[in-house]
Amino acid sequence: MRRLLSPLYTMEWLKISTSTELVRVQTDDIVFVAADGNYSDMYLFDGKPYKMTFQLHYFDEVFQTLRDNFFVRVGKSLIVNKNYISIINITAQELRLNGQALRCDFRLKASKEALKDLKARMEQEGDAL
Numbered sequence: 001m002r003r004l005l006s007p008l009y010t011m012e013w014l015k016i017s018t019s020t021e022l023v024r025v026q027t028d029d030i031v032f033v034a035a036d037g038n039y040s041d042m043y044l045f046d047g048k049p050y051k052m053t054f055q056l057h058y059f060d061e062v063f064q065t066l067r068d069n070f071f072v073r074v075g076k077s078l079i080v081n082k083n084y085i086s087i088i089n090i091t092a093q094e095l096r097l098n099g100q101a102l103r104c105d106f107r108l109k110a111s112k113e114a115l116k117d118l119k120a121r122m123e124q125e126g127d128a129l
Helices: 056-064 112-124
Strands: 013-017 022-026 030-036 039-044 049-052 071-074 078-081 085-089 094-097 106-109
Touching (some): 030 049, 030 056, 030 106, 039 056, 056 071, 056 078, 078 094, 085 112
Antiparallel strands (some): 013 022, 030 039, 030 078, 039 049, 071 078, 085 094, 094 106
């Protein structure tokens, strides 16, 4: 979800450094991160996955340090940007992510328990859909 630039808003950048590269990405551009064994796939608003040499818990820890943390863990294998969540369907075990800034819609699978927890957390925060 791209925000209009104003004097009060400063973009936050996630910096991921490995032995061979440094990746900088605006946190608003991250739609979700999915576990893939010892790696993680980071999906940006353009829909392309970027393979990262870190497990999902690394991203979980880094997101906790952000000033504006709008990322939420969904079960064991997903971290999603809650600003892009449009539908939580517990029966179909599906989480839909979309928004004006996205070039595609995402349909993600998650366990019923994980989706129930996410729904309850978002309702508590006042972010109910």
